[in-house]
Amino acid sequence: MKKLTLLVLVTMLFLLNSNAQNPIIRDQFSADPTARVFNGKIFLFPSHDIPAPAEMKRKDWFVMEDYHTFSSTNLTDWTDHGVIVTQTKVPWLTRINYDMWAPDCVFKNGKYYFYFPVGGRIGVATADKPEGPYTVLDKPVEGMGGIDPCVLIDKDGQSYIVTSMGRFNIAKLKDNMVELDGKPQTLPNFPTKGLIEGPFMFERNGIYYMTYPHVQDKIERLEYATANNPLGPYTFGGVIMDESPTGCWTNHHSLVQYNNQWYLFYHHNDYSPKFDKNRSVRVDSLTFNADGSIKKVIPTLRGVGITPATSKIQIDRYSSKSDLGASISFLDTLNTFKGWKTSLSKQKAWMQYNTVDFGAKIKTVTVNASSASGGTIEVRQDKPDGAVIAELKIPAGNNLNTLSAKVKKIQKGIHNLVVVLKDTNPVDVDWVQFNE
Numbered sequence: 505m506k507k508l509t510l511l512v513l514v515t516m517l518f519l520l521n522s523n524a525q526n527p528i529i530r531d532q533f534s535a536d537p538t539a540r541v542f543n544g545k546i547f548l549f550p551s552h553d554i555p556a557p558a559e560m561k562r563k564d565w566f567v568m569e570d571y572h573t574f575s576s577t578n579l580t581d582w583t584d585h586g587v588i589v590t591q592t593k594v595p596w597l598t599r600i601n602y603d604m605w606a607p608d609c610v611f612k613n614g615k616y617y618f619y620f621p622v623g624g625r626i627g628v629a630t631a632d633k634p635e636g637p638y639t640v641l642d643k644p645v646e647g648m649g650g651i652d653p654c655v656l657i658d659k660d661g662q663s664y665i666v667t668s669m670g671r672f673n674i675a676k677l678k679d680n681m682v683e684l685d686g687k688p689q690t691l692p693n694f695p696t697k698g699l700i701e702g703p704f705m706f707e708r709n710g711i712y713y714m715t716y717p718h719v720q721d722k723i724e725r726l727e728y729a730t731a732n733n734p735l736g737p738y739t740f741g742g743v744i745m746d747e748s749p750t751g752c753w754t755n756h757h758s759l760v761q762y763n764n765q766w767y768l769f770y771h772h773n774d775y776s777p778k779f780d781k782n783r784s785v786r787v788d789s790l791t792f793n794a795d796g797s798i799k800k801v802i803p804t805l806r807g808v809g810i811t812p813a814t815s816k817i818q819i820d821r822y823s824s825k826s827d828l829g830a831s832i833s834f835l836d837t838l839n840t841f842k843g844w845k846t847s848l849s850k851q852k853a854w855m856q857y858n859t860v861d862f863g864a865k866i867k868t869v870t871v872n873a874s875s876a877s878g879g880t881i882e883v884r885q886d887k888p889d890g891a892v893i894a895e896l897k898i899p900a901g902n903n904l905n906t907l908s909a910k911v912k913k914i915q916k917g918i919h920n921l922v923v924v925l926k927d928t929n930p931v932d933v934d935w936v937q938f939n940e
């Protein structure tokens with residue numbers, strides 16, 4: 505019994521990926537995120553980039569052999585439910601080609617339907633629970649080609665599937681969710697150049713939105729169009745997100761409303777700055793204007809959610825920073841999944857991390873930091889010139905040290921956290937954590 509309890513505890517610890525910031529999945533690559541709300545939880549159905557195995561001749565392309573699903577109740581803690589579908593378990597797949605691209609999942613008639621593109625076909629797997637286990641059906645969706653399926657279940661119960669093949673093709677689905685009810689039609693009025701993939705369709709207040717990546721210039725940006733019914737015609741609405749600042753060529757996405765807030769899930773190449781086929785899922789808040797148009801989303805590192813002060817706060821996922829003397833870099837360029845550090849190199853340089861829940865009983869603060877020449881940092885609340893709640897002198901040396909100090913005059917509840925370099929000796933900060 506004791507062994508079983510220990511095993512459950514260890515498994516829970518393994519499953520709990522406790523990070524609020526972008527990217528949200530921090531122990532593997534993840535891309536093409538479709539987020540859905542099922543049973544009051546948010547479920548993420550991304551695709552899964554992996555480094556090319558030895559047998560793959562082409563090393564500069566996407567390599568995707570399976571799908572995981574993840575869930576969260578607070579957008580802060582994500583549980584990895586493990587692999588739900590893998591290429592070797594697709595009965596009708598004749599060629600293993602590591603091409604399990606962007607998927608979707610919907611709930612209908614008491615079952616979860618997971619749609620995935622592989623081998624130029626659209627496969628379906630079903631499950632009784634969103635996290636699985638999923639069973640891959642014997643046949644793909646006959647008559648539907650293309651990639652990146654998205655399924656909309658309309659208010660009248662009619663389902664539609666849209667895929668992409670340089671243009672968007674849409675068809676009604678029969679009630680069994682696996683057969684088409686009529687031939688796919690190509691949606692008119694979308695760009696004829698630079699439209700490749702990734703349509704996402706949803707309805708809000710009677711407006712049907714088709715959101716999609718489009719190469720207007722060199723790489724994809726996210727755009728949207730609207731219509732008064734799922735089959736269109738759609739009218740261009742605007743840009744949801746500009747091109748990735750780190751040059752990630754693709755940007756696949758989904759929009760979802762959860763607890764009265766809309767979110768945009770998308771991907772960048774955070775852990776793989778030199779190879780944009782190894783991507784990572786991010787999430788930022790999204791807002792609609794009163795007329796239903798979408799406000800452009802600026803990608804952030806901070807992401808969404810409230811960070812408990814008692815967690816190891818990665819201030820390199822900053823909300824804002826001083827113009828001079830504050831920068832971030834990988835802790836270990838050979839293993840980027842170890843994350844980043846903040847470097848403060850000029851007197852009064854600062855890094856601000858917003859929306860930290862300081863609770864009511866914080867007594868001390870611990871930092872993991874290094875300073876070649878021995879520098880001092882101040883921990884402040886709310887803003888760079890906010891009240892100093894602790895000061896820590898980092899011993900001279902190149903290695904990271906974990907050291908603590910008492911906090912004074914700390915404000916309870918949710919506040920921003922700011923770390924400021926007090927003197928001129930540079931300091932690198934890995935994380936900051938408060939203790940009760």
Ligand code: FUB
Pocket residue numbers: 535536551566605606651652701702754755756
């Ligand atoms: O992940 C492979 C492909 O890249 C997806 O299917 C596209 O949407 C793009 O993100």
